[in-house]
Amino acid sequence: MSTSSFLHLGKPASAVMQHGSAPLNVIVHPQCLFSILDHTLRRNEDQERVIGTLLGTRSDDGTEIEIKSSFAVPHIESAAQVEIDMEYHKTMYNLHHKANPKEVLVGWYATSLELNAFSALIQNFYSSVSDGTYPYPAVHLTMQADPRSEISVRTYISANVGVLPDKISESCLFVPVPHELRYAEAERSGLELVASAKNVETRDTSIVNDISNLERSVEQVLEMIDRVSTYVSSVIEGGNPGSVAIGKFLLQNLSLAPKVDAEELEKLFNSHLQDVLLVVYLSNTVKTQMELFNSLKRTAVLSG
Amino acid sequence: MALPVTVLPELTTPVYSAVLDSGVLLKLTKHTSESFPSTVCGLLLGLDADSVLQLTHAFPFPADSSASSSDDTANPRSKINLRYQADMIRLLKEVNIEVNPVGFYISSYLGGFFTQTLVDSLVSFHASNPNSIVLVHDVTKSSQGSLSLKAYRLSEQFLAANKASGGKFSSEAVVKHELTYLDILEELPLSIKNSHLATTLLQHLDSPAFAKKDDPSTLLASSTMAPNFDTLELSIDPYLEKNVEFLIDSVDDYYAEQGTFNYFQRQLSREQAKIQQWVQKTKTENALRERAGLPTVSEDDWQKQFKLPTEPSRLDNLLISAQINQYCNQIEEYGSVVSAKMFAIQNGLDINN
CATH class of the missing domain: 1.20.5 (Single alpha-helices involved in coiled-coils or other helix-helix interfaces)
Structure with a gap:
C-alpha cells in the first residue's frame, strides 16, 4: 500500500530499525480497516477526524506487528486542546481483552493523514509506560477516509529524537514504517464476497451457493487460460516482447501437472x-x- | 395517520430479509474462524426498517471457560454474556452505534447447530424483539471456497406451538400447529452491503499501485482478492466422511429419543389398562351398592387413584430430526458439486486419450 511519496521518507525508518526494538513490518488485517471506516461514518457532525485503539499481536522479538481489530474512542478536539476519554479506552480494552485474550494493545488510529501536536500527545500516551505499549513502540495508523479523495493508509512509529525536555509530552518524531495487508485463509471467502460487490452500483451482494460458485471458478479459469494463450501466441508471432519471468512462471506451472x-x-x-x-x-x-x-x-x- | 399508540408490539413490522454490513461480516468471520473448532457466539446490533433487518454492528462474546465439554454449544444468553452485553452496549452507545440487539451469531461445525440452547436463546431474544434472527456461520464449509452464512429465525408454527404448550411441546400441540422438523427455523434471505467508503477502500486495494509488481502470479489475477479456486479442490473424502459420521451419530440420537418416547407410550398404555380395570371394577361394585342402597362411587374418581406419566417434550425429537435433515441436505448439496467436478474431469480425460 506504500505510495511513492512514502519512499522518500523511508530513510529515517532504516536508521531507527537498527535499534532493534522498532517493528520492521506492520501487517494490517482488512476487517480492521473496515471498522475504522465504519467509525468514520458514525462520527459526530462537527468532528474532523476520529481516533481509536488498534489491537493485535506482536511477534516475540517485536519486529512484526499484526493489527487485527480496533475500537473507537470518543474524543473532543478544538484548536486549543484535545480531550480523550481514557477511561473509555481502558474499560473497552478490558472488555475486548476478555473476548479476544490473544490480542494486546499495539497502537492507535486517526482518520486524517495530518500529524500535529495533538497526534504527538496521543502517541505519547499510547506508548507510555503505565498504560501504553512500552517497551515496544506504539503504531500510529492514519487513514485518509474522505469520500472525495482516494483512500490511503500510512503507518508510523515514534521516536523521541531532538526534543526539548520541557516539551517532551507533546512532541515526538513520527517515523514511517512499511505495512502490508494480509488476511487469514479462513477469512478469504468472506472477503472475496465483500469484494465482489465493489463494482455494483447498489453496493450489495448475496451469498452464492456451491454450484454457482463452482461455475464461476471454472469460468474464471477458462478466461485465464484464454488470456495466457493469447499472450503466448502473440509472443510467438513477435507482436509482443516476451518476458523471462512470465515464461518461467508458466513453465513452472505446467510442470506441476501430475504424471x-x-x-x-x-x-x-x-x-x-x-x-x-x-x-x-x-x-x-x-x-x-x-x-x-x-x-x-x-x-x-x-x-x- | 392515527396509529394506536397503546399497542406497542404492532408497531414492529415483520422483516422479510436481512442486510449485513460488510464490516460486520468480516468481524464475524474473524471471530468464528479464529476460535474454530470450538463454537462461539456474539451479539448482532442493528435496526429493523421497512421490513428489512439491517445488521450494522456486532461484537463477540468471551469464550465460556466454564463450558465443561467441547460439544457444549455457546450460549449467548448465559449470565456472564448478559453482563458483558450490558457493559459493551453502554460503551458502544457513546460512539454513536445503534445499540439495538437484533439477534446473535454462532459458529457451527459442519452445520450441527440445531440445539436446545440455540432455540432457547432465540425464544428469549424473540421476547424482547420479535424480529430477532440468528446468523449461522459454518466455518468448515467456508474454508472450502464459498462462504456459508445463513440467517434464521423461529417460524410462526414453532412460536404458536411453544405458546400453546407452555414450552412443553406435547404431541397434540405440535400436530395442531403443524410444526414439523422442517420448519422449526425459517431462513431469511441475506445480502451483504458495502458502505460507500468500503467500496472506495476495495477499489483502492484493487488498484494496480497496490499489486506486488515482482510476482508474476498477480499479473494473471484480475484482482488481488478475487482468485479463489478452493472450490476446484478435489479432496472430497474428509468432508463427506465427517458428514456421514455426524449423520450416523444423529440417527443414533434419534433412536435413543425414540426409545424414551416408546417407553412413555408403554407406560401410558399400562396405566390406561389399569384405569380401565379400575373403572370396570367400580362399575360392578356400584351396581352392587345400588342394589344394597349404599352411596355409589363416581367413575371419574380414577384421577385420584392413578397418575398418568407426563409426556416427554417432543422438541428433542424435532431438533434431532432437523439436524439429520440438515446433514442429509449438506451431503446432497456437496454430492451434486462433487459429481459435477468428477464428470468434468472424466470428460477431460476422454478428450486427452
Whole structure:
C-alpha cells in the first residue's frame, strides 16, 4: 500500500530499525480497516477526524506487528486542546481483552493523514509506560477516509529524537514504517464476497451457493487460460516482447501437472464417484425414512 | 395517520430479509474462524426498517471457560454474556452505534447447530424483539471456497406451538400447529452491503499501485482478492466422511429419543389398562351398592387413584430430526458439486486419450 511519496521518507525508518526494538513490518488485517471506516461514518457532525485503539499481536522479538481489530474512542478536539476519554479506552480494552485474550494493545488510529501536536500527545500516551505499549513502540495508523479523495493508509512509529525536555509530552518524531495487508485463509471467502460487490452500483451482494460458485471458478479459469494463450501466441508471432519471468512462471506451472497413467486415473475417479453417489443415496434414504416417520406420527396423533 | 399508540408490539413490522454490513461480516468471520473448532457466539446490533433487518454492528462474546465439554454449544444468553452485553452496549452507545440487539451469531461445525440452547436463546431474544434472527456461520464449509452464512429465525408454527404448550411441546400441540422438523427455523434471505467508503477502500486495494509488481502470479489475477479456486479442490473424502459420521451419530440420537418416547407410550398404555380395570371394577361394585342402597362411587374418581406419566417434550425429537435433515441436505448439496467436478474431469480425460 506504500505510495511513492512514502519512499522518500523511508530513510529515517532504516536508521531507527537498527535499534532493534522498532517493528520492521506492520501487517494490517482488512476487517480492521473496515471498522475504522465504519467509525468514520458514525462520527459526530462537527468532528474532523476520529481516533481509536488498534489491537493485535506482536511477534516475540517485536519486529512484526499484526493489527487485527480496533475500537473507537470518543474524543473532543478544538484548536486549543484535545480531550480523550481514557477511561473509555481502558474499560473497552478490558472488555475486548476478555473476548479476544490473544490480542494486546499495539497502537492507535486517526482518520486524517495530518500529524500535529495533538497526534504527538496521543502517541505519547499510547506508548507510555503505565498504560501504553512500552517497551515496544506504539503504531500510529492514519487513514485518509474522505469520500472525495482516494483512500490511503500510512503507518508510523515514534521516536523521541531532538526534543526539548520541557516539551517532551507533546512532541515526538513520527517515523514511517512499511505495512502490508494480509488476511487469514479462513477469512478469504468472506472477503472475496465483500469484494465482489465493489463494482455494483447498489453496493450489495448475496451469498452464492456451491454450484454457482463452482461455475464461476471454472469460468474464471477458462478466461485465464484464454488470456495466457493469447499472450503466448502473440509472443510467438513477435507482436509482443516476451518476458523471462512470465515464461518461467508458466513453465513452472505446467510442470506441476501430475504424471499418472490415464487408465489408472480413470479407474480411481470411477470408484470415487461411486462412493460419492452411494453416500448421497444413503442420505436420501435417511431423509425419506424421516419423512415417512413424521407422517405416520401425525396420523397416529390425529386418529388416536 | 392515527396509529394506536397503546399497542406497542404492532408497531414492529415483520422483516422479510436481512442486510449485513460488510464490516460486520468480516468481524464475524474473524471471530468464528479464529476460535474454530470450538463454537462461539456474539451479539448482532442493528435496526429493523421497512421490513428489512439491517445488521450494522456486532461484537463477540468471551469464550465460556466454564463450558465443561467441547460439544457444549455457546450460549449467548448465559449470565456472564448478559453482563458483558450490558457493559459493551453502554460503551458502544457513546460512539454513536445503534445499540439495538437484533439477534446473535454462532459458529457451527459442519452445520450441527440445531440445539436446545440455540432455540432457547432465540425464544428469549424473540421476547424482547420479535424480529430477532440468528446468523449461522459454518466455518468448515467456508474454508472450502464459498462462504456459508445463513440467517434464521423461529417460524410462526414453532412460536404458536411453544405458546400453546407452555414450552412443553406435547404431541397434540405440535400436530395442531403443524410444526414439523422442517420448519422449526425459517431462513431469511441475506445480502451483504458495502458502505460507500468500503467500496472506495476495495477499489483502492484493487488498484494496480497496490499489486506486488515482482510476482508474476498477480499479473494473471484480475484482482488481488478475487482468485479463489478452493472450490476446484478435489479432496472430497474428509468432508463427506465427517458428514456421514455426524449423520450416523444423529440417527443414533434419534433412536435413543425414540426409545424414551416408546417407553412413555408403554407406560401410558399400562396405566390406561389399569384405569380401565379400575373403572370396570367400580362399575360392578356400584351396581352392587345400588342394589344394597349404599352411596355409589363416581367413575371419574380414577384421577385420584392413578397418575398418568407426563409426556416427554417432543422438541428433542424435532431438533434431532432437523439436524439429520440438515446433514442429509449438506451431503446432497456437496454430492451434486462433487459429481459435477468428477464428470468434468472424466470428460477431460476422454478428450486427452
